[in-house]
Amino acid sequence: MSVPEPFGQRLRQSWARSDSALCVGLDPVRERLPSHLAQAPDPLFHFCREIVEATADLVCAFKPNIAFFNAEGAEGDLKRLIDHIHTAHPGVPVIIDAKRGDVGSTASMYARELFERYNTDAATVNPWLGWDSIAPFAEHEGRGVVVLCHTSNPSSAWLQEEPRGDPAYLKVAREMQSRDADNLALVVGATFPEQLAEVRRAAPTLPFLVPGVGAQGGGADELRQIFASGVDESGQGIVVNASRSIIYAGTGKAYAAASRQAAMGLRDQIRRARDRQQSD
Amino acid sequence: MSVPEPFGQRLRQSWARSDSALCVGLDPVRERLPSHLAQAPDPLFHFCREIVEATADLVCAFKPNIAFFNAEGAEGDLKRLIDHIHTAHPGVPVIIDAKRGDVGSTASMYARELFERYNTDAATVNPWLGWDSIAPFAEHEGRGVVVLCHTSNPSSAWLQEEPRGDPAYLKVAREMQSRDADNLALVVGATFPEQLAEVRRAAPTLPFLVPGVGAQGGGADELRQIFASGVDESGQGIVVNASRSIIYAGTGKAYAAASRQAAMGLRDQIRRARDRQQSD
Numbered sequence: 001m002s003v004p005e006p007f008g009q010r011l012r013q014s015w016a017r018s019d020s021a022l023c024v025g026l027d028p029v030r031e032r033l034p035s036h037l038a039q040a041p042d043p044l045f046h047f048c049r050e051i052v053e054a055t056a057d058l059v060c061a062f063k064p065n066i067a068f069f070n071a072e073g074a075e076g077d078l079k080r081l082i083d084h085i086h087t088a089h090p091g092v093p094v095i096i097d098a099k100r101g102d103v104g105s106t107a108s109m110y111a112r113e114l115f116e117r118y119n120t121d122a123a124t125v126n127p128w129l130g131w132d133s134i135a136p137f138a139e140h141e142g143r144g145v146v147v148l149c150h151t152s153n154p155s156s157a158w159l160q161e162e163p164r165g166d167p168a169y170l171k172v173a174r175e176m177q178s179r180d181a182d183n184l185a186l187v188v189g190a191t192f193p194e195q196l197a198e199v200r201r202a203a204p205t206l207p208f209l210v211p212g213v214g215a216q217g218g219g220a221d222e223l224r225q226i227f228a229s230g231v232d233e234s235g236q237g238i239v240v241n242a243s244r245s246i247i248y249a250g251t252g253k254a255y256a257a258a259s260r261q262a263a264m265g266l267r268d269q270i271r272r273a274r275d276r277q278q279s280d
Numbered sequence: 281m282s283v284p285e286p287f288g289q290r291l292r293q294s295w296a297r298s299d300s301a302l303c304v305g306l307d308p309v310r311e312r313l314p315s316h317l318a319q320a321p322d323p324l325f326h327f328c329r330e331i332v333e334a335t336a337d338l339v340c341a342f343k344p345n346i347a348f349f350n351a352e353g354a355e356g357d358l359k360r361l362i363d364h365i366h367t368a369h370p371g372v373p374v375i376i377d378a379k380r381g382d383v384g385s386t387a388s389m390y391a392r393e394l395f396e397r398y399n400t401d402a403a404t405v406n407p408w409l410g411w412d413s414i415a416p417f418a419e420h421e422g423r424g425v426v427v428l429c430h431t432s433n434p435s436s437a438w439l440q441e442e443p444r445g446d447p448a449y450l451k452v453a454r455e456m457q458s459r460d461a462d463n464l465a466l467v468v469g470a471t472f473p474e475q476l477a478e479v480r481r482a483a484p485t486l487p488f489l490v491p492g493v494g495a496q497g498g499g500a501d502e503l504r505q506i507f508a509s510g511v512d513e514s515g516q517g518i519v520v521n522a523s524r525s526i527i528y529a530g531t532g533k534a535y536a537a538a539s540r541q542a543a544m545g546l547r548d549q550i551r552r553a554r555d556r557q558q559s560d
Contacts, residue, residue: 027385067382067389073397075355099382101406102347103433105307105524106377109347117353126381128408128428130435148408153383155410159451163443171439244385 007122007144008182010093011207014060015236017091021274022267023209024055024259025097025243026064026081030072032248034255044069045077049084050256051247055263056089061121063209063241065097066114082118093121095146095209095239100137101126107136115140122146124187124209127172128159144183149173149199152189152212161195169195173202185209188230190222190240197229205232211241213266223273235278240270287402287424288462290373291487294340295516297371301554302547303489304335304539305377305523306344306361310352312528314535324349325357329364330536331527335543336369341401343489343521345377346394362398373401375426375489375519380417381406387416395420402426404467404489407452408439424463429453429479432469432492441475449475453482465489468510470502470520477509485512491521493546503553515558520550 004010015021028044037043052062062085069078082094096118100110114123115137122144125137137145150160150169160169176184186203188196190212199208208230213222223240231237246266250258284290295301308324317323332342342365349358362374376398380390394403395417402424405417417425430440430449440449456464466483468476470492479488488510493502503520511517526546530538 029385029389065386065389067380067386067393071389071392071397073355075353097382097386099380099406100347101381101408101428102377102379103431103435105309106345106347109309109345109351112351113347117351126379126406126408128381128406128439129431129433130438130440132433132435148381151383151409153409153412155383155412158410158455159408159439159448160410162448162451163446166443168439168442168448171442175438 004142006142006182007093008185008207010091010121011060011144011239012236014091014093018057018060019271020058020060020267021238021240021270022059022263023061023063023095023239023241024051024059024246024263025241026051026062026247027068027243028247029068034252036253042077042080044072044074045080048081051259052081052085052089054256054260055246056092058260058263058267059092061093061095061239063095063097063243065243079118082120086119093144095122095124095144096120097124099124099126099148101129101133103129103132104136107133111137111140115143122185124148131175138181138183142183144185146185146187146209147172147176149176149186150188150192150195152191156189156192170198170202173199177203177206187211190226193222193225193229196226200230200232205237207237207239209239209241213240213242220269220273223270224276227273227277231274231277235274242266284422286422286462287373288465288487290371290401291340291424291519292516294371294373298337298340299551300338300340300547301518301520301550302339302543303341303343303375303519303521304331304339304526304543305521306331306342306527307348307523308527309348314532316533322357322360324352324354325360328361331539332361332365332369334536334540335526336372338540338543338547339372341373341375341519343375343377343523345523359398362400366399373424375402375404375424376400377404379404379406379428381409381413383409383412384416387413391417391420395423402465404428411455418461418463422463424465426465426467426489427452427456429456429466430468430472430475432471436469436472450478450482453479457483457486467491470506473502473505473509476506480510480512485517487517487519489519489521493520493522500549500553503550504556507553507557511554511557515554522546
């Protein structure tokens with residue numbers, strides 16, 4: 001196998017091709033699936049595949065969340081889904097949300113699982129154990145490593161914003177920036193726009209994966225703030241993730257068409273926020 | 281199903297019954313298996329089952345590491361292994377090492393995976409995202425939640441020991457202690473004995489899962505230090521984990537007997553460290 005291009009490069013190509021900063025998160029819950037799928041074989045695969053087909057031209061990436069597949073024993077569905085994205089939509093990166101954080105031989109096993117077994121382009125990882133826990137992922141040539149810098153949830157500040165003055169999340173941002181690698185990126189939640197601006201100052205070139213838009217709150221104002229203070233020097237650098245607000249936009253047999261409408265609306269809202277920032 | 285006893289209570293019962301603070305970590309790597317197993321079906325299950333049979337009377341707990349099974353697509357082996365431990369050795373808690381850290385609906389999915397799909401007694405979790413990420417596990421009645429407080433790896437200090445003076449790992453320890461729950465425990469690495477003593481002062485009643493003995497270094501002196509400063513008020517409170525030094529103690533068809541010898545040696549070394557502390 002030839003050495004793949006660095007993840008950062010593939011992400012920039014995807015931004016250029018799609019003209020979109022939207023990432024659709026694939027978090028399928030069996031209880032929320034349309035009834036015609038819930039009773040059929042491999043429901044998680046079929047549900048997500050239809051979402052993928054309905055939105056692939058609107059996104060710069062897909063982000064399946066492994067927890068939702070593991071909870072159902074649906075590893076086969078996850079594998080088929082990722083294979084399908086690569087085959088049907090080559091060039092659209094698959095970022096697996098796994099938030100792994102372990103060291104040494106264990107981290108190598110997770111990297112093997114996420115990058116080799118599932119053949120993903122990038123994975124989210126947790127920095128609590130330090131660089132030991134990130135290195136085994138970063139050593140996989142071409143794959144991306146998306147480090148949890150400042151997450152979008154209410155209790156994120158508890159460790160991430162300590163100590164006041166020189167908080168841990170900025171330490172994470174500076175460290176990842178200092179590695180000068182085109183395969184690192186940061187998770188920075190939409191729900192903390194001031195902190196996102198600080199992270200951009202600390203990490204001027206790293207891509208940000210921004211969760212917390214949509215079901216977790218956020219909206220047009222938040223998107224404008226994110227782009228006003230969060231883009232990199234080229235006006236890019238942002239991947240806005242939305243999961244539930246897209247994949248559960250509709251019910252019944254027309255759910256995928258509703259997902260497309262929701263994704264198109266959010267993509268356009270994101271474009272307006274981005275273009276407004278660029279014209280300012 | 282009746283409500284299970286709290287994890288803390290089951291752990292105390294296991295300490296009393298086994299008179300052992302040793303936990304054997306089950307981290308099977310296909311490339312390291314004896315050749316007669318490596319080529320057979322379900323090698324991870326069969327390898328670990330023999331280790332379990334050879335050591336179950338010597339341990340207070342088993343700790344399978346899910347990464348090693350996920351890397352091989354061996355979810356079925358993991359499930360069979362845990363079922364086997366419950367059936368053949370009832371009362372020996374199974375702590376799954378998964379180090380999950382996510383929030384809300386995702387954390388609920390991981391809890392469902394680890395506690396319901398695999399029917400484990402406890403799981404390791406990562407506190408970087410705050411209590412939001414621990415609550416969905418702690419809400420599972422009777423199950424244990426083992427929070428990464430100060431890990432055993434070299435780069436652990438990077439975030440965990442910041443800021444000097446009031447480091448994050450002590451914040452984690454105090455917070456978990458303050459919850460006053462009999463289902464919480466802490467991971468505190470053997471490789472940082474001074475920090476372990478501080479964690480015990482901050483968390484006088486929580487059980488500690490102590491990795492880093494054996495393959496990661498450590499020895500008799502370290503064990504004495506751990507017990508001198510790490511036990512709770514009753515002289516218990518410590519689970520010493522060893523993985524590679526036990527499960528790869530031997531090679532070939534007699535590997536399980538070699539594991540038993542290694543486990544017995546370490547159990548006795550731990551007992552001496554514990555009893556010396558109690559007689560001081």
